[in-house]
C-alpha cells in the first residue's frame with residue numbers, strides 16, 4: 001500500500017463546520033418536523049447585488065464573442081481588478097499599496113491555508129486561542145506540530161490565549177516565531193485589534209524577524225474608528241501579509257474571490273541566511289498551482305467598487321449588522337453575556353449555567369431548534385463560549401432570538 005501523510009492523522013476527526021452539519025442532520029432526521037434556524041457557519045444569505053450580477057452577465061456575454069473571448073488569465077489576477085483594489089481599498093484610504101502587491105485568489109480560506117507552504121517546513125508558528133481552525137489544521141498537515149493533547153492543542157504550536165480578562169486581545173508571543181496568525185475583526189470573537197495593539201505587534205514582528213499573517217476578511221463590517229488594515233501601521237510593509245475577501249463583504253461565498261497583499265519590502269530568510277522576497281515565492285507557488293479566478297468573477301469583484309455596487313454591498317452589510325445588533329439586544333434581555341457583534345458579523349457569548357460549548361449547542365438545537373457554533377471548536381480557550389452568526393434572513397434571526405430566549409427562560 002502507498003504511504004500517506006501521517007500528519008493528517010493528528011487532526012481532530014472532522015473539520016468544525018461539517019461536524020456541526022452532521023449533528024444538525026442527525027437531529028433533523030430524528031425530528032423531521034423541526035424547523036431549524038442556522039446561525040452556525042458564517043454564510044451569506046442575501047441575493048447577489050444587481051450591479052454585480054450585471055457585471056458578471058456582461059463578462060459572460062463578452063466571452064461569447066470572437067473579439068471578447070479569453071482563455072487562461074493571469075494567475076494572480078487581471079490588472080483591472082488589482083488596480084481597482086489597490087486604489088479603493090488602500091490608496092484612497094491613505095495606505096500605500098501597489099497593484100502588483102495584490103494577488104487575486106479564489107478565497108481567504110485557501111489563501112490563509114496555503115500561505116504556510118512558502119515557509120520553512122520547521123518554521124515556528126503562533127496562533128490565537130480561540131482561532132479560525134484553518135490556520136492550525138494546515139500547519140498540522142504540513143508537519144509543523146506534534147500530537148494534540150486532550151484539549152486539542154498541538155505540541156509545538158504557540159497558543160496565545162484570548163480571554164474575557166484580556167479583552168480577547170492576545171499577548172505577544174513569549175519567544176520569536178517565524179509566523180503568527182492574527183484575525184481582525186476576529187473570527188470567532190468579533191473583536192477588532194485597536195491601533196495601539198497593532199502597533200505593538202508590528203514593532204514586535206520587526207524586532208523578532210517574524211511575519212504577521214493578518215486576516216482582515218471581515219474588515220468591511222467595522223462600524224467604529226478602528227484599523228481596517230495592518231498596513232495602516234508604519235513598518236507593517238516589512239513584516240506583514242494581509243488577507244481580504246469578497247465572500248462576506250459582497251456575497252461571494254459561492255462565487256469565490258479574495259486577495260492577499262504582500263508588500264515588496266517583505267523578505268524572509270533561506271536556509272543559507274540569504275534574504276528572499278516573500279511575494280516572489282508566493283507568485284512562484286501561485287503560477288505553479290493555480291490558473292487564476294475566472295474572468296466573469298473578477299469583473300463581478302470589480303463591480304463591488306462601482307458607485308452603485310458600493311451602495312448595494314453596503315446595504316447588505318448594514319442588514320447583517322442590524323441582525324447582529326438584534327442578537328446582542330435580544331440576548332442581553334435573557335441575561336446572557338455577549339461580546340463582539342459591533343464591528344463583526346459574529347456574536348460571541350458565554351454559555352450559561354456552566355454548560356460546556358457542545359452541551360449548549362445540543363441544548364439550543366433540541367430546545368430552540370437553533371444551530372450555532374460551539375466555542376471549543378475554535379480552541380481550548382473557546383470552551384464555555386458559543387458563536388452566533390449574524391448572516392441570516394431578518395425574520396429567521398428574530399425568530400431565533402425569541403426561541404433562544406424562551407429556551408433559556
Ligand code: MLT
Nearest residue numbers: 040041042043109187389
Ligand atoms: C465561519 O463560519 O467561521 C466561516 O464561514 C468559515 C469560513 O469563512 O471559511
